[in-house]
Amino acid sequence: MLRGSCHCGAVKFEFREEPEWLTECNCSACRRYGTIWAHGSPKNVTIEKAPDATFTYIWGDKMIAFHTCKTCGNTTHWSDLDEDYDRMAVNTRLVPFEDVKDIPIRHFDGADTGQFLD
Template sequence: MPQDTASLDISLPVKGACHCGTVSYEMTSPPKHAVKCNCSICRSLGTVWGHGSTKNIKITAKPDATIKYVWGDKQLAFHSCKTCGATTHWEGIAGDAIGRMAVNLCLADPGTIEAIGLRSFDGAETWKFLD
């Protein structure tokens, strides 16, 4: 069973950046879990998400620094750096997703995912955690 992040020593804010440094993020409270999802987009992007509220996540980038990709139910916009191509985050843009965001924890310091605790999520079929 995954650990509760309240008992872990995680340096705050959790910070990450794309390969070239054009897009960065700071998460002021740790995510409950690091989440590896098996849906088609997450598998293609190779991401591990740290979910949170837009109130607790700050994205630093120039206005046109990312390419937004919106598909399916059009509730999420996935952002990738225009310069290096790294997927940095997604933001909720419609429906129940408004006010939610996730950052790609693969772009944080080594050991961050392990400190938070990784969970696998079945976004392809059941919409349930697999552990």
């Protein structure tokens, strides 16, 4: 299990899967956020926060919503806007380094090809 939180602690998450790899995406949003994602099913993720603790940013193809803490500004996760799609991701930059240091990081070309670069 991976546990993380934004800097101020207003948003916490538990990711109850063992990711095979983490994803660093080079799309214009992820590159600016500086995120490294663990993708999984929303059924295996718990987000703990007050209802108004985050704001969402929906961009591009309007398929996902990035969630960012209103207090400290950390992007904590993204959720899919299509309820039939069983995917979301948490930002592992907000997880203690010791908990993720041995998980390989794959590089995803979200800026151009939509494919992994490795």
